[in-house]
Amino acid sequence: MVPLRRIGAGLRGELWAKLESFNPGGSVKDRAALWMVLDAEQRLDLEGKTILDATSGNTGVALALVGAVRGHPVELCMPDKLSVERKRIVAAFGATLTLTDPLDGSDGAILAAREKAKDPRYVYVDQYANPANPLAHEETTGPELWEQTGGRLTHLVAGVGTSGTVVGASRALRPKGVRIVAVQPDAALHGIEGWKHMATAIRPLIWDEALADDHRTIGTDAAIAMAKRLAREEGILSGPSGGGAVAAALGVAREQEGVVVALLADGGERYLSTPMWE
Amino acid sequence: MAVTVRLPGTLRDAVGGETKIQASGETLADVFADIDRRHPGFRARVLDDRGSIRSYVNVYVGDTDARGSGGLATAVPDGSEVMVIPAMAGGR
Numbered sequence: 435m436v437p438l439r440r441i442g443a444g445l446r447g448e449l450w451a452k453l454e455s456f457n458p459g460g461s462v463k464d465r466a467a468l469w470m471v472l473d474a475e476q477r478l479d480l481e482g483k484t485i486l487d488a489t490s491g492n493t494g495v496a497l498a499l500v501g502a503v504r505g506h507p508v509e510l511c512m513p514d515k516l517s518v519e520r521k522r523i524v525a526a527f528g529a530t531l532t533l534t535d536p537l538d539g540s541d542g543a544i545l546a547a548r549e550k551a552k553d554p555r556y557v558y559v560d561q562y563a564n565p566a567n568p569l570a571h572e573e574t575t576g577p578e579l580w581e582q583t584g585g586r587l588t589h590l591v592a593g594v595g596t597s598g599t600v601v602g603a604s605r606a607l608r609p610k611g612v613r614i615v616a617v618q619p620d621a622a623l624h625g626i627e628g629w630k631h632m633a634t635a636i637r638p639l640i641w642d643e644a645l646a647d648d649h650r651t652i653g654t655d656a657a658i659a660m661a662k663r664l665a666r667e668e669g670i671l672s673g674p675s676g677g678g679a680v681a682a683a684l685g686v687a688r689e690q691e692g693v694v695v696a697l698l699a700d701g702g703e704r705y706l707s708t709p710m711w712e
Numbered sequence: 713m714a715v716t717v718r719l720p721g722t723l724r725d726a727v728g729g730e731t732k733i734q735a736s737g738e739t740l741a742d743v744f745a746d747i748d749r750r751h752p753g754f755r756a757r758v759l760d761d762r763g764s765i766r767s768y769v770n771v772y773v774g775d776t777d778a779r780g781s782g783g784l785a786t787a788v789p790d791g792s793e794v795m796v797i798p799a800m801a802g803g804r
Contacts, residue, residue, distance in 0.1 A: 515770060515797055536770075536797045537720045537731065622722035623757060625768020625799050634722060654768050655760075674768075708799060709767040709779065 435582045435695065440667040441660075441680065447589070447687035447694045451670060451680060452579060455701030459496040462575070462699040466598050467496035469570035470559040471504055478557060484509050486556040488540065488547035491520045491627060492700055493561050493596075498527035509556070511546040513539055519704050541636045561596045563639035568602030575599060576606025579695055588692025591615040591683035592699075593675045595628040597641035599697060604645040616646035617682040625654040625710075628675045628699055650685065652678040658710055660684075661702065671702035674710060713738055713790040717747065720798055723758075727751045735794075740771060741784035743794060758796060759784075768799045 435452045442449030454462035474480060484507040487497055494510040501508035508529035512520070515536040524531060532550070534542040544562065551558035561567050579587055590607060592599045594616045604614045619626045622634040632641070643649065654674065661677030664670040672680075676698030683696035705711065719731050727733055728751060737743040748755040760766050764783065771778040772795040778786040788794060 515772070537718055537795060539720060539722070539798055541721075623720070623769070623798055625766070631722075654766075658767065712767075 435579075436668075436670070438664075438668055438680065441663060441684065442687060445684070445687040447690055447692045449680075449683060449687045450583070450693065450695045451664075451668075451676075452582070452695055452697045453670065453701075454697065454699050455672075459492075459499040460701060460704070461492035461496065462599060462697065463492040463496035464499070465570040465574050466561055466564075466567040466596070467493060467500045469566040469573075470561065470564050471497070471500045471506065473564070473566040473569075474557050474559060475504070480506055480557060482555070483507075483557045484555060486547055486550055486558045487511070487561055488543035489561070491704070494520065494524050494529065494531075495527070497559070498524045498529035501529060502527045509550075511543040511550065513543050518707055523704075540630075544636055561598065562636070565640065567596055567598035568605070568640055571599050571602025572605045573602075575697075576603040579603065580607060580610060580612075583693050583695065585610075586693045587612050587695060589613045589615055589683070589686050589690065589694040590697065591617060591679055591686055591694060592697040593617045593626065593629045593679055594632065594641070595630050595675075596638050597630075599699075601640055601642060601645050603697075608645070608647075613647040614645065615648040615650060615682060615686055616643075617650050617652055617678060619657075619678070620651040620653045626652070626657050626674045626678050627705075628673075629678065648686070650682045652681050656681050661710070664698075665702065670698070672698050673700045673702055673705055675699045676702075713788055713792075715743060715788050715790070715792050715794055717743065717794045717796065719796050722798060723754075723796060726754045726757050737788060739784065740773065740778055740786045740788060740794065743788055744784070770797045770799045771795070772797065 457464040488511045514533035657678030660681040679696040687694040
């Protein structure tokens with residue numbers, strides 16, 4: 435975790451960034467993927483089974499990595515025409531891909547995975563409905579944030595995709611008085627990878643709005659603009675969602691005193707082939 | 713040139729509830745202008761203030777990414793299919 439000294443200058447609250455790009459698979463999704471696979475190992479006989487999920491990127495990379503380490507085949511349903519980096523990283527870890535209609539987005543991948551999951555050869559971990567997803571954040575992300583701020587944390591700002599981070603961290607941190615700020619894209623058509631516009635998307639079963647104290651929205655242009663500021667002013671190469679989280683956290687720290695932490699879900703390297711950095 | 717334009721569900725509301733519509737034009741710019749004439753506001757959803765394809769929208773003519781083949785000046789052959797795709801899907 436690092437302080438944002440320039441972007442956060444002159445605010446009422448302190449502004450910090452938790453950089454999840456330093457996880458082994460390069461994103462916050464390593465936590466959920468590991469917890470979901472370990473949970474499946476405990477509950478099920480995985481001999482001869484293939485771990486299956488729908489993902490537009492980071493969870494796929496994380497599951498492929500965990501599958502490689504734990505010795506499980508992994509198959510992922512992913513919208514076609516996503517950035518080439520994702521596909522290559524997933525393939526490098528030995529996972530196989532089923533590409534779905536890009537016009538259907540991540541919801542199309544979810545429906546494809548549900549269809550495949552009818553085949554008993556698959557173990558569908560379903561990050562959108564799996565309690566092990568938020569549990570990973572309840573047991574790791576939340577306590578880490580508390581420890582890394584020396585118990586001074588007052589606000590956690592994180593985007594909502596599967597909602598695992600917000601739901602799990604909320605369970606760990608709200609009892610300590612931390613306010614949870616959940617951020618969504620401001621429109622159905624957006625470019626903040628990993629975030630969901632809940633009003634128009636398939637609602638994750640694990641999502642519970644009541645676990646956040648404050649709900650905010652950020653536009654794609656503002657998220658990308660902040661990602662560029664993070665690179666140029668703080669030396670942090672972030673993805674669009676990291677920019678969005680910091681943009682929202684900046685608003686919180688401008689309004690309120692305390693220690694405000696934005697969770698940056700991944701790094702910018704995975705978006706180098708997208709127009710974001712052109 | 714008559715073409716078929718396929719749109720994501722997130723743009724359905726911009727064109728009266730359809731995800732596949734017919735349009736005409738020599739270039740992508742013409743096609744988007746044609747759709748915008750019938751469905752005002754469509755172009756603003758897909759193009760930014762400078763008139764370029766939004767950074768989070770990908771447009772394909774057939775299998776070719778228009779961003780790498782002339783952008784809005786990309787020629788649209790008669791009978792081809794144009795796809796407008798969110799560059800990044802929500803929910804990882």
